[in-house]
Amino acid sequence: MSSLSHACNIADLRRIARRRLPRPIFDYIDGGADDEVSLDRNRSAFDGHALVPDALVDVSAIRTATTLFGQPVGSPLMLSPTGLTRMFHGGAERAVARAAARHGLAYALSTMGTTRLEDLAAGFAGPRIFQIYIFKDRGLTAEFVARCKAAGFHGLALTVDTVVAGNRERDRRNGLSIPPRLTWRSMLSFAMHPRWSLSTLLSSPFDFPNVSHRVDALAGGPMSLFDYIGGQFDRSIVWKDVEWLAGQWGGPLSIKGLMTPGDAKRAIASGATSVTVSNHGGRQLDGTPAPVDRIAAIRDALGPGPEIVCDGGIRRGSDIVKALALGATACSIGRPYLYGLAAGGEAGVDRALTLLVEEFERCLALLGVNDIAALEPRHVRPCGVK
């Protein structure tokens, strides 16, 4: 049996990924900002919610299907956008998308992804979302919108928690610039790594094909490209820019990186159809609350209509159950599928999704819930409350 089939949970896949990747690359996936308080809290907050089961409910069939971004999905789970995915495995975004499609799940491609959005759309029939930024050059953002329409993307997710880069100290200690500066030392450490394949290194993992056509002078190499793009993020964006984007796009739009009921209401009033409650997986502002602990208040503020996606810290199927009971429409995962990708390419992502979906369905059965629409706040209790 392969080590993948021995993996019983996401933590096992993480251990395999750690063995397979050079340390700086693993830490780039795994780490968070500053003291990693948000990173740890995102996960531990789920332990603060106890599950309260109903007995003697017919759970011979469990209904998990729903819609997200206007598209039917098999489970209320989606795959978050992650940049530089090819750095973790040569199969990159297409491997992730194929595994997502097999499970009937939505996948969001990052602007900083390593696959052209048109190429991803051509090979992925499932619900596809494009994660977008508002650039100083609005023409570049408008061009993305037009390309997404032409390529048949179903939704956009505007990330708003990245006006400046978070302080990732693991990366600084490891000397990892993003993308890595290929010094002799770093090349030696990567090349000597027994499992990180040379083909990954040779597959241009530090290219950003969605934006590179906009950079005329690449003479300075990938570092200057990254600087160019980072310098293009507009720090002055405000709600009227969301209105502008919603008007350009005219389809399902989520604002990713919100944490308060007030901002969630403004997002919907500005033309968004969905909010993604997220602190960027603890990679940006450190010390924030965990997304799962903001869901109930945001659902109260928005009422039953708008989609709320809970993003960050989900490592078990029971975490999805808890977020849904608190009012989320769906959950989104970043690191769990990246650990799978690094552990075994497409088969590894497949394993990560299988584990989470099976855990989710088992948890619903044990909770006495046969339809996700029947999940209610009474199914969770803060620990310590009788």
Ligand code: FNR
């Ligand atoms: C991310 N995330 C992210 N978000 C985004 O909007 N654009 C991006 O390019 C990236 N890139 C990225 C790279 C890596 C390696 C990670 C781990 C994360 C954040 C991501 O979309 C999501 O919000 C978090 O990963 C969710 O937290 P968990 O599931 O990783 O705990």
